[in-house]
Amino acid sequence: MTAVRPSPFPASTVLGYPRIGPHRELKRALESYWSGHGTWEELEATGARLREETWRRLGALGLGAAPSNTFSYYDHVLDTAVLFDAVPERYRDRSPEDAYFAMARGADGLAPLRMTKWFDTNYHYIVPEIGIDTAFRLAGDKPLAEVREARALGVDTRPVLLGPVTFLLLSQPAPGGPSGFAPLDRLPDLLPAYERLLEALAAEGVGWVQLDEPALVADRTEEELAAVRTAYRRLGALTSRPALLVASYFGDPGDALPALADTPVEAIGLDLVRGRIPENADLSGKTVVAGVVSGRDVWRTRPDRALSALLAVRERAARVVVSTSCSLLHVPYDVERETDLDPALRHRMAFAEQKVAEVVELAALLAASPAPPRPVSPASRRGSEPPTPPPLSGGEPAPSSPVPPSSVPATSVPASREGRSPYAVRAAAQAEHLRLPVLPVTTIGSFPQTGELREARAALGAGRLDEDGYESLVRAEIARVIALQERLGLDVLVHGEPERNDMVQYFAEHLDGFAVTRHGWVQSYGSRCTRPPILHGDVRRPEPITVRWSRYAGSLTDRPVKGMLTGPVTIVAWSFVRDDLPLRDVVFQVADAVRDEVRDLEDAGVAIIQVDEPALRELLPLRRASQDAYLAWAVDAYRRATSGAGDRTQIHTHLCYSDADQIIAAVDALDADVTSVESARSHARLLREPAVGGFERGLGAGVYDIHSPRVPEAAEIEESLRAALRVLPADRVWVNPDCGLKTRTYGEVEAALTNVVKAAHHLRGDHQCRPLTVE
Numbered sequence: 001m002t003a004v005r006p007s008p009f010p011a012s013t014v015l016g017y018p019r020i021g022p023h024r025e026l027k028r029a030l031e032s033y034w035s036g037h038g039t040w041e042e043l044e045a046t047g048a049r050l051r052e053e054t055w056r057r058l059g060a061l062g063l064g065a066a067p068s069n070t071f072s073y074y075d076h077v078l079d080t081a082v083l084f085d086a087v088p089e090r091y092r093d094r095s096p097e098d099a100y101f102a103m104a105r106g107a108d109g110l111a112p113l114r115m116t117k118w119f120d121t122n123y124h125y126i127v128p129e130i131g132i133d134t135a136f137r138l139a140g141d142k143p144l145a146e147v148r149e150a151r152a153l154g155v156d157t158r159p160v161l162l163g164p165v166t167f168l169l170l171s172q173p174a175p176g177g178p179s180g181f182a183p184l185d186r187l188p189d190l191l192p193a194y195e196r197l198l199e200a201l202a203a204e205g206v207g208w209v210q211l212d213e214p215a216l217v218a219d220r221t222e223e224e225l226a227a228v229r230t231a232y233r234r235l236g237a238l239t240s241r242p243a244l245l246v247a248s249y250f251g252d253p254g255d256a257l258p259a260l261a262d263t264p265v266e267a268i269g270l271d272l273v274r275g276r277i278p279e280n281a282d283l284s285g286k287t288v289v290a291g292v293v294s295g296r297d298v299w300r301t302r303p304d305r306a307l308s309a310l311l312a313v314r315e316r317a318a319r320v321v322v323s324t325s326c327s328l329l330h331v332p333y334d335v336e337r338e339t340d341l342d343p344a345l346r347h348r349m350a351f352a353e354q355k356v357a358e359v360v361e362l363a364a365l366l367a368a369s370p371a372p373p374r375p376v377s378p379a380s381r382r383g384s385e386p387p388t389p390p391p392l393s394g395g396e397p398a399p400s401s402p403v404p405p406s407s408v409p410a411t412s413v414p415a416s417r418e419g420r421s422p423y424a425v426r427a428a429a430q431a432e433h434l435r436l437p438v439l440p441v442t443t444i445g446s447f448p449q450t451g452e453l454r455e456a457r458a459a460l461g462a463g464r465l466d467e468d469g470y471e472s473l474v475r476a477e478i479a480r481v482i483a484l485q486e487r488l489g490l491d492v493l494v495h496g497e498p499e500r501n502d503m504v505q506y507f508a509e510h511l512d513g514f515a516v517t518r519h520g521w522v523q524s525y526g527s528r529c530t531r532p533p534i535l536h537g538d539v540r541r542p543e544p545i546t547v548r549w550s551r552y553a554g555s556l557t558d559r560p561v562k563g564m565l566t567g568p569v570t571i572v573a574w575s576f577v578r579d580d581l582p583l584r585d586v587v588f589q590v591a592d593a594v595r596d597e598v599r600d601l602e603d604a605g606v607a608i609i610q611v612d613e614p615a616l617r618e619l620l621p622l623r624r625a626s627q628d629a630y631l632a633w634a635v636d637a638y639r640r641a642t643s644g645a646g647d648r649t650q651i652h653t654h655l656c657y658s659d660a661d662q663i664i665a666a667v668d669a670l671d672a673d674v675t676s677v678e679s680a681r682s683h684a685r686l687l688r689e690p691a692v693g694g695f696e697r698g699l700g701a702g703v704y705d706i707h708s709p710r711v712p713e714a715a716e717i718e719e720s721l722r723a724a725l726r727v728l729p730a731d732r733v734w735v736n737p738d739c740g741l742k743t744r745t746y747g748e749v750e751a752a753l754t755n756v757v758k759a760a761h762h763l764r765g766d767h768q769c770r771p772l773t774v775e
């Protein structure tokens, strides 16, 4: 037994808070530091200011317990690796700041660590590398320093740490290790470092620590569940430690819940928006931090539902704390700033600030709700719901009776104009029509977004520039991008997407059923943020969206210019979506709008149309049992969107962070003529998949990691292409970067593409210069 006597957990909390800054202050400070304009001290000062503002704001909103260590200069998984000294040898030869950013972004000649999506969100984390000899130790004091910093401001905080099991499960084995090694094997060696940290926090007088274990909501093996028991029995057995809150989120912990409940941790965090009221574990001795306010959407919480969940949990637990379902990292700061939004819509919405207020109000409602006279069994729960409380202040919750079911037919057979023929037939028609060389070189769509263009867009929005002025700037940029690609010798050109602020937002702005925000930024990775649109109504395309830009680009060159569209799954995945329709029906509505656009592009003479689905894997349910059904309808939606194209029109898709290796069958089922995937950054992991050899259509495994400022050498690119040529026939290999170029500078892009073309031309010599043929 532990000697710890925890002070009770306050009545309300949040699991985490946005950190980029309400005005993206951190983004600006980071980019200024990276460019050499700002100093490290300036960056630190911005960080300190943002942390202070957050703690003060949470206090002002009445929150009982504020988290700390939720701030990060780049990523909290990377912070954890650094904290426990899991820094690969090749990065050590530099200052701590340089090593940190080299792991995140690469540096002179040094590639960064892999980056991938954080569970089913659009946040990306840096994947730590753990080897058999990684020497874990408590090497930093970031969590302690933030506790002290908050305390100096008069705020007591609960440090948030990534839990040891999730940390190791998210890590990848260091290269060159023995086969069969998994980072989780190193748990016994990692735990002492966590112990030292907990002891140090206890010595600092910290009452509670939060250990995040979102990995518990995915399917876990017996061995992994045993690791959960081992970890938390051991940390729980420390005689000098803070009380422990282990937070699961993004779903239901299932079998991991009894495993966790069977350890001495004092509190367990449950996502009650996505997960169920626990029935399978004895929580009578535990505090349950009940996530009833969603950290994943922008809708007001229904107080009746939230309260009945809280009351049901109160029946089973020693104490209930009202909280968010997960960190608020995934929502913007403050909906009140969105003064351009239709007030009726705005009143249905809640961003981080509003969600904190909801948590506080729900805690008050819960405290005021008398305990029911008898235990609530699952069967009787419906009848024992408390009377509906009034809406939480500041807005209206979503209507309590859902709107009627969607009018979208549930067919899995895509409606089509002609219906597409089998690939072999299409490929022959396309080869004839396009006459491309072997190893055709192309890009993923966007070219660098210049400051001039961003300013022009802002000026257009503010009425300082008229439509014609803006249009001519965009046209000039298209002309420049086309000329550049011709000069560099690319085979399939793009118009560069200069008219797009963002690949989803742009379409949302042109489709009915969406609203866009002005300040609703959400961190995607590092300094990168997106402003997810709000999909709140039925989606329709009132008129063609991209056709005039494509037509103009096509008029400037004899080479094919790809039409560039965002796919239905990605448009939905990167938006905040209405919750009154099944997600599938919403995606099908968007697919129909995309199909209209595909047809119009084809009618305008566009011979190649790319429909990007980088988020295909992101929406994949975390539990295997639900994955096939999702993939089936996601593939249907894609085929529906592209089914209007004739055989001669070449359909491309692009998947970058989709971790295509994990869903290769679904990627195949999309039936796109050419698929481009991220590969450079993940060191060609996809190409090592046996299934790739059976991939029967065109494939471009990215040869240039565009998430790093580093320019790859031609020899390196050639090596990547040879790797592709070892598993695929030459006439199906495409040459392209990992992703769009919009975050890079023209200098970097020109140098990199020069090398890409050089490598392709060099190899082309080995594979005879002949038009692409089939069979």
Ligand code: MET
Pocket: 444, 445, 446, 503, 564, 612, 614, 654, 656, 739, 740, 741, 742
């Ligand atoms: C995140 S995928 C990006 C694809 C888009 N066509 C671009 O090039 O930017």
Ligand SMILES: [Zn+2]
Pocket: 444, 614, 654, 655, 656, 657, 738, 739, 740
């Ligand atoms: Zn991409």
